[in-house]
Amino acid sequence: MNHFPKLLSSQIGFDLAQTMLEGFDRHYRIFRDAAIRAKELFEAGDWHGLQRLARERITSYDERVEECVELLEDEYDAENIDDEVWQQIKLHYIGLLTRHRQPECAETFFNSVCCKILHRSYFNNDFIFVRPAISTEYIENDEPAAKPTYRAYYPGKDGLAATLERVVTNFQLEPPFEDLTRDVGCLMQAIHDAFGEFEEAANFQIHVLSSLFFRNKAAYIIGRIINGDVMLPFAVPIRHAKPGVLTLDTVLLKREQLLIIFSFSHSYFLVDMEVPSAYVEFLRTIMPGKPKAEIYTSVGLQKQGKNLFYRDLLHHLSHSSDQFIVAPGIKGLVMLVFTLPSFPYVFKLIKDAFPPPKETTREQIVAKYQLVKRHDRLGRMADTLEYSSVALPVSRLDDALIKELETYAPSMIEYEGDNLVIRHVYIERRMVPLNIYLQNGTDEQVEHAVKEYGDAVKELMQANIFPGDMLYKNFGVTRHGRVVFYDYDEIEYLTDCNVRAVPEPRNEEDELSGEPWYAVGPHDIFPETYGTFLLGDTRVRQYFLAHHADFFTPELWQRHKDHLLKGELPDFFPYDQSIRFCVRYPERFVGAASHVGQASNAATQPAAGTAATADEAAVKVA
Incomplete structure (x- = not known):
């Protein structure tokens, strides 16, 4: 251990703290640069470039942490610094954050660096930020040229139409709009259809976040309407009506619709903050009740989201008494899954060994989960939070769960005092397994879920994802009724698969055989065989064939693969296409056939209903 005089110890602590903050500032500059670049790519219609940018940004944080760790170890031998200096580092770091505009994220970066350097026995001591040290309330950028967090507009002065048009034009997007006056008219009509005539109160105003939210082929305007003591949330997606020409696609006025576009099954937004x-x-x-952890994650600050989620978990454990149990449902061959009934998440460990017919390794499974993290999830694949060295009180673990852990994943656990430490775990939002939902659902629910399942797999195809194991147990139903895929150990890129038709039987013996009479390569897929394990239930079969009869044809799968190989990227809509302005108000789009035609050719992604009532959308202002 190094031992320094007190004065020298303080100076070294300051130098280390400043080095760590410079590492974070570099990370956040890169983070913001990505959002600025996203605007340029959106304007240019460079969708492949946007995809690459989103993937690169996800890995950037870990790269900056590694850079900082290497610098601290090379210049300061950080691993051997004694406790007194680490305490000085944290105190100086807090001092440096007093006027910082991202203090909570800087604290998380500090923790990430420390946990790379220190043994986990230090994780809960005074050397890291177990709780936030700097308040984030009322932080604003007070530089004269800086844009505010949100802009306030007052329709009473210039009228609602002119105000809404100014809301859009203030973002200064380079391409022209096809017909902004028409689009604003549709926007006003949709608000009227949803809420009817309403009397403008003295405080009638519109608040709009100053940056656009970019994802897929859309840029979202996010805001709220204040009128009296009522607050109405809204999101307006801007899309390309045709190359180089923009349009307002629709307006989302229901809180449920906003929750879907900010959900855990979508990729992170690129937004400059x-x-x-x-x-x-x-x-x-505008989304009251949604945890801060999930919002930070959805805007691309997933490490901050992870940090807040873990704090939420610890807080929940201290205010609950139920036990972790093995998750209900069919047990998987690869993952051991458990849950805390009072907490809406599942915890997934990779087992130490996999019985036949599974042929995989831990490293391959980890790579699959990393693939999903970097891929465009399109609202159809659950996001995962990946943790190392998670300590849970043994007293909160059900005996049957402990037995499962000791039997199937002994290398992943160790006991430390009163805690069981899990070396590596994935955490996901808990959903109702689709197989259980189909067993217990009404006819209407089964039809909806079956249609959703087919839509989900078709959208994954278009995103170049072949799920691999398509059994219903590997899909879940969210609280919004959407079907989402969550088992990733067998996924492949569709472009890596060989889509094949089942050869004709050579004779009667082939026809009666329970085994394939033809050679099957490691990447061969046979859509005609999927009905064997998907259509066993009479109700499911009826609804499946009614909505997705083409699912079992090789032509469907090959067509999507061919589009991908040509570099084509389809349009995805995280809302029901029936509410798109070009569909809802077709009479306003006469002469804009290219835009209207887009609705019938693009992938449908059902979401919440098409109309909102004032009670559903309004949130009382606190």
Whole structure:
């Protein structure tokens, strides 16, 4: 251990703290640069470039942490610094954050660096930020040229139409709009259809976040309408009506619709935020009840989301008494899954060994989960939070769960005092397994779920994902009724698969055989065989063939593969296409056939209903 005089110890602590903060500032500059670049790519219609940018940004945080760790070890031999210096580092770091605009994220970066350097026995001591040290309330960028977190507009002065048009034009997008006056008219009509005539109160105003939210082929305007003591949330997606020409696609006025576009099954937004905590607080006003952890994650600050989620878990454990149990449902061959009934998440460990017919390794499974993290999830694949060295009180673990852990994943656990430490775990939002939902659902629910399942797999195809194991148990139903895939150990890129038709039987013996009479390569897929394990239930078969009869034809799968090989990227809509302005108000789009035609050719992604009532959409202002 190094031992320094007190004065020298303080100076070294300051130098180390400043080095760590410089590492974070470099990370956040790159993070913001990605959002600025996203605007340029959106304007240019460079969808492949946007996909690459989103993938690269996800890995950037870990790269900056590694850079900082290497610098601290090379210049300061950080691993051998004694406790007194580490305490000085944290105190100086806090001092450096007093006027910082991203203090909560900087604290998380500090923790990430420390946990790379220190043994986990230090994780809960005074050397890291177990709780936030700097308040994020009322942080604003007070530089004269800086844009505010949100802009306020007052329709009473210039009229609602002119105000809404100014809301759009203030984002200064380079391409022209096909017909902004028409689109604003549709926007006003949709608000009227949803809420009818309403009397403008003295405080009637519109608040709009100052940055656009970019994802897939859309840029979202996010805001809220204040009228009296009522607050109405809204999101307006901007899309390309045709190359180089923009249009307002629709307006989302229901809280449920916003929850879907900010859900755990979608990829992270690219959004430029000088003060991320202020953006999160704004978003919480229009999505009350949504955890901060999930909002930070959805805007691309997934490490901050992980940090807050873990704090939420610890807080929940201290205010609950139920036990972790093995998750209900069919047990998997690869993952051991458990849950805490009072907490809406599942915890997944990779087992130490996999029985036949599974032929995989731990490293391959980890790679599959990393693939999903970087891929465009399109609202159809659950996001995962990956943790190392998670300590849970043994007293909170059910005996049957402990037995499962000791039997199937002994290398992943160890006991430390009163805790069981899990070396590596994935955490996902808990959903109702689709197989259980289909068993217990009404006819209407089964039809909806079956249609959703087929839509989900078809959309995954278009995103170049072949699920591999398509059994219903590997899909879940969210609280919004959407079907989402969550078992990734067998996924492949569709472009890596060989789509094949089943050869004709050579004779009667082939026809009666329970085994394939033809050679099957490791990447061969046979869509005609999927009905064997998907259509066993009479109700499921009826609805499946009614909505997705083409699912079992090799032509469907090959067609999507061919489109991907040509570099084509389809349009995806995280809302029901019936509410798109070009569909809802077709009379306004006469002469804009290219835009209207887009609705019938693109992938449908059902979401919440098409109309909102004032009670459903309105949130009382606190």
